[in-house]
Amino acid sequence: MQPRDLSDHVAYEAGRGIEEVARELGRDPSEFIKLASNENPHGPSxxxxxxxxxxxxxxxxxxxxxxxxxxxxxxxxxxxxxxxxxxxxxxxxxxxxxxxxxxxxxxxxxxxxxxxxxxxxxxxxxxxxxxxxxxxxxxxxxxxxxxxxxxxxxxxxxxxxxxxxxxxxxxxxxxxxxxxxxxxxxxxxxxxxxxxxxxxxxxxxxxxxxxxxxxxxxxxxxxxxxxxxxxxxxxxxxxxxxxxxxxxxxxxxxxxxxxxxxxxxxxxxxIDDDEHVERTLETARTSREYMREHLDAHVWPSEGNFVLVAVGDATAVAEETRERGVIVRDCSSFGLPGCIRVTCGTEAETDRAVETINAVLEDVAPESREVSEA
Missing domain, CATH: 3.40.640.10 (Type I PLP-dependent aspartate aminotransferase-like (Major domain))
Structure with a gap:
């Protein structure tokens, strides 16, 4: 007996978590920050x-x-x-x-x-x-x-x-x-x-x-x-x-x-915790503006709690960024193999993400980086 034909169905690819990545790489989870799943950097209300x-x-x-x-x-x-x-x-x-x-x-x-x-x-x-x-x-x-x-x-x-x-x-x-x-x-x-x-x-x-x-x-x-x-x-x-x-x-x-x-x-x-929501929104506004100004790649204007970044080879950049402790989303699963998505984090997380991504872009994909009208 078999289930119905599911050959046309695709599995949802969720962003990878810190524990999962740390186990795979044999590292301590405290070495990583996760900016791959558009989660709230301040935690729950x-x-x-x-x-x-x-x-x-x-x-x-x-x-x-x-x-x-x-x-x-x-x-x-x-x-x-x-x-x-x-x-x-x-x-x-x-x-x-x-x-x-x-x-x-x-x-x-x-x-x-x-x-x-x-x-x-x-x-x-x-x-x-x-x-x-x-x-x-x-x-x-x-x-x-x-x-x-x-x-x-x-x-x-x-x-x-x-x-x-x-x-x-x-x-x-x-x-x-x-x-x-x-x-x-x-x-x-x-x-x-x-x-x-x-x-x-x-x-x-x-x-x-x-x-x-x-x-x-x-x-x-x-x-x-x-x-x-x-x-x-x-x-x-x-x-x-x-x-x-x-x-x-x-x-x-x-x-x-x-x-x-x-x-x-x-x-x-x-739903009534307005203070938490406003803090979250302000963090997102500040973070996405900082990434647009400081990432050495084309960053699309965003009104979400994330930005989309043109990096040339998304898989290579995402993998190397992960190796250096910053987990971002490879957008190949969205049909965008040249892009990564970076969640807006706290000030410290955003600073680290920008520094790490820029270093990876310089080391891994300087010849294929897409800028301006990507």
Missing amino acids: PAAAVAIREAASSVSSYPKSAHTDLSAAIADRWDVDPSQVWLANGGDGAIDYLSRAMLEPDDDVLVPSPGFAYYGMSARFHHGDVREYELERAEDFAQTPETVLSAYDDDRIVYLTSPHNPSGSTVDLADVERIAEETGDDSLVVVDEAYGEFADVDSAVALLEGRDGFEARDDVAVLRTFSKAYGLAGLRLGYAIVPEEWADAYARVNTPFAASELACRAGLAA
């Missing part, structure tokens, strides 16, 4: 850490009240109805719920390339097909309406990423509105705002609710996560905000108690 400890004795119970309370808190934050908040096991869990709610067998989803691999993975898990629109390096990976719409062919879901991973580019709300307006009545535009807190653009939730001069739409959904700005990546807590007209589909597609008791309690504490 302190308020969330307290909530986790206090909630530990209640994990024998299902998280019904915590689930309800967190949905209400998120709804209050975004001024939407709680039924529009689809809590999930990370942002990828919310993607799965949208796939379950939207896709019939052989429906297409349209995804950016390069982009987050799980958009397509989730579609295939749910017997859908995947099509791509290409984002151009020379155009700073801009997700323009023309780029998206020229590739569109009645796809059931159209994914936009703002800020985009791995480049850090964003999408203006007027452009999201135009894409939604010019796609079919049966197409849902999903705006992934996993890094939205770091960006100087308004959330696409305004399009769902008809705010800021936009008309309310029933063909846009928004993804958010507690992994980045709130520092709760290890708890796997995310959510979708969906149009009110079909919010009740959640009860038919979600797993029982989609987020754990600990995750819900941590989320309830973190």
Whole structure:
């Protein structure tokens, strides 16, 4: 007996952790810093850490009240109805719920390339097909309406990423509105705002609710996560905000108690921890500006908590940088073999990363380094 044919499926390649790299190299973990997975350099929200400890004795119970309370808190934050908040096991869990709610067998989803691999993975898990629109390096990976719409062919879901991973580019709300307006009545535009807190653009939730001069739409959904700005990546807590007209589909597609008791309690504490979030955002702004100014390579403008860097041979540079104690992301898995992605760290981590990468570029790839219009 065998599972169904999975030959078209690809495995998600996560960034490698310190313990994993240290074991492989036979080194002490304290020698390394990890700037490969866009995690929060300040750790979790302190308020969330307290909530986790206090909630530990209640994990024998299902998280019904915590689930309800967190949905209400998120709804209050975004001024939407709680039924529009689809809590999930990370942002990828919310993607799965949208796939379950939207896709019939052989429906297409349209995804950016390069982009987050799980958009397509989730579609295939749910017997859908995947099509791509290409984002151009020379155009700073801009997700323009023309780029998206020229590739569109009645796809059931159209994914936009703002800020985009791995480049850090964003999408203006007027452009999201135009894409939604010019796609079919049966197409849902999903705006992934996993890094939205770091960006100087308004959330696409305004399009769902008809705010800021936009008309309310029933063909846009928004993804958010507690992994980045709130520092709760290890708890796997995310959510979708969906149009009110079909919010009740959640009860038919979600797993029982989609987020754990600990995750819900941590989320309830973190969502009000403005001090931690603001510290995190300021660190990201400072770090990405420093890397743009001081890395001896082309660095794309970014509104995420990371930067994309053109280095010529990404695998060689990433491997040598790792040998010298700084773990960065080789973007070959994104289809960008000439680029690495570097997470915004603390001041000390950013200084070390810049010094190390520059030294590696000088030693490993000076003849193939891409600068200016990479």
